[in-house]
Amino acid sequence: MPETRSVVIPEGLEGERLDAAMARLFGLSRTKAADLIGAGAVLVEGVLPIKSERVHAGVMLEVEFPDAAAPIAIDTEPVPGLRVLHDDDDIVVVDKPVGVAAHPSPGWTGPTVVGGLAAAGYRVATSGAAERQGVVHRLDVGTSGVMVVAKSERGYSVLKTAFKERTVDKVYHAVVQGHPDPSRGTVDAPIGRHPKDDWRWAVTANGKESVTHYETLEAFRAASLLIVHLETGRTHQIRVHLSALRHPCVGDLTYGADPTLSSRLELTRQWLHARELGFAHPSSGAPVRFTSPYPDDLERALEVLREE
Numbered sequence: 001m002p003e004t005r006s007v008v009i010p011e012g013l014e015g016e017r018l019d020a021a022m023a024r025l026f027g028l029s030r031t032k033a034a035d036l037i038g039a040g041a042v043l044v045e046g047v048l049p050i051k052s053e054r055v056h057a058g059v060m061l062e063v064e065f066p067d068a069a070a071p072i073a074i075d076t077e078p079v080p081g082l083r084v085l086h087d088d089d090d091i092v093v094v095d096k097p098v099g100v101a102a103h104p105s106p107g108w109t110g111p112t113v114v115g116g117l118a119a120a121g122y123r124v125a126t127s128g129a130a131e132r133q134g135v136v137h138r139l140d141v142g143t144s145g146v147m148v149v150a151k152s153e154r155g156y157s158v159l160k161t162a163f164k165e166r167t168v169d170k171v172y173h174a175v176v177q178g179h180p181d182p183s184r185g186t187v188d189a190p191i192g193r194h195p196k197d198d199w200r201w202a203v204t205a206n207g208k209e210s211v212t213h214y215e216t217l218e219a220f221r222a223a224s225l226l227i228v229h230l231e232t233g234r235t236h237q238i239r240v241h242l243s244a245l246r247h248p249c250v251g252d253l254t255y256g257a258d259p260t261l262s263s264r265l266e267l268t269r270q271w272l273h274a275r276e277l278g279f280a281h282p283s284s285g286a287p288v289r290f291t292s293p294y295p296d297d298l299e300r301a302l303e304v305l306r307e308e
Contacts, residue, residue, distance in 0.1 A: 004064045010076040011057040012121035018044065019051045023126070024118055025076065026063065036063060079116030085290050090155035090282045091148050092122055095292045098144045098269055103132035113147060124149055125156040136160050137168075137233060145172070145274025146292040150282075158282035163233065169278035169289075172228040172238055173217070175271035175302065176247040177258060179224050184215035187241040191234045200254060201236045203244045210234045212241040220305040222261060223250055227275075238272060250301070265301040273298055 005026070013021045022033035022042070036042050037051045043062040044053065055061070081097035096102075096113055103114045114132065117124060124134030127150070134149045136159040150156035162168050192207030194200040211231035218225040224247070228238055236255075242248055243255035251257055251267035265271075278289035294302065 002064050002066055004062060006060060006062045007076075009055045009057050009059050009061055010119045012076060012119045013055060014057045015054050017051070018042070018049055018053045018055055021055045022061070022063065024123075025061070029126075036065075041065070076115050076118040077111065078119045079111040079113070082111075082113065082116040084120075084122075085146065085292070086288075087122070088151075088283075090150065090152045091159070092117060092124070092151055093146060093148045093277070093290045096139055096144055096147045096274075097295065098142060098297070101141050102138040102147065103135050108141075110141070113149065117149060122151070124151050125153050127153055127156040137163050137170075139274055140236065142269040143272050143274060144292070144295050144298070146277045146290050147274065148277060148279075148290075152282075155282040159279065162279050166231055167279065169276070170230040170233070170274070171276035171278075172230070173273050173275045173294075174214075174226045174228055174238060174242065175223050175250045175298075175305070176226055176242050177223055177250055177261065178247050179219055180214065180216060180226070180245060180247050183219075183224075185213075187212045187214070187245065189241065189244060191237060191240050201234070201240050203240060208232075208234055210237050210241065212238060214242075221308050223305055225302070239270060265304055267297065267301050269297075271298055271301055 007025055013024060019030045019033040019037060022028055023030045034051045040048060041064040042049060045059050079100055083095040084092060085095055086093040094113060101108050101110060101112045103112050126133050134156060136150055136156060139145060139147050150159055188211050189203040190207030191201050191210040192204035194202040209232060213229040214226045216224050217227050230237060239249055239252055239255045248256045249270040249272050251262045252270035253259055273294060274292060276289060276291050281288045
């Protein structure tokens with residue numbers, strides 16, 4: 001069955017060629033976009049356009065895809081709280097707020113980093129799966145902090161290789177319940193789907209290799225602030241490994257956190273923050289490092305713990 005999707009052209013795409021704008025909005029190749037335009041499947045303000053036509057912010061774009069397997073549309077609405085920490089020809093580094101996904105996915109209707117960058121007029125690399133072009137790594141929706149997106153094809157290729165070969169320094173800060181003993185250590189345990197709940201992850205015998213290093217930075221009466229270095233990058237890795245140590249992230253009810261403590265600290269998500277990201281710049285090869293400050297909700301919780 002054909003599927004029609006409608007979207008208002010955002011300010012960030014003002015003046016773009018129609019086929020290029022469609023590629024950004026719907027995760028298409030420009031060739032596929034041009035084919036749809038040529039087939040008469042595209043209307044701009046109700047009028048059949050040409051592929052080289054320039055689009056204007058605020059106009060309505062309608063696209064009829066030939067089957068229901070149409071690509072996921074990228075919501076190009078501005079994302080409140082999404083800050084750009086660095087921008088050059090190869091990369092854009094952002095401070096991702098909580099409640100924002102890295103990229104569109106089935107079932108997710110909230111804001112995304114990809115959409116927020118598009119709305120702000122940033123052009124990212126076209127490499128990668130259609131709905132996550134330019135994305136070389138991800139942060140969970142409930143995790144805030146520093147994240148890099150590739151703008152050039154060279155940047156995408158070099159960074160994907162760096163993450164694969166584990167040469168990127170990924171540093172997180174986490175507040176966990178209790179006091180890990182020893183105060184510093186390594187968790188080397190495979191992670192896979194939870195045997196009972198497929199929406200969770202767990203340490204499983206047949207899971208993927210997962211390695212997490214941690215060290216206590218500060219100890220409180222009921223919790224500890226840890227610095228965490230990731231060797232691998234599995235979904236929910238830090239949350240799963242710390243829960244396996246019986247020291248779940250404070251506020252992480254999914255992985256066994258105490259709801260009473262979460263409530264006292266007024267946390268509605270896990271206390272986990274992507275603090276630093278260091279890597280060799282894809283163009284110059286020079287080492288670069290970016291740091292994200294604690295967001296307000298995590299800072300407030302930390303202050304309460306310190307006062308206690």
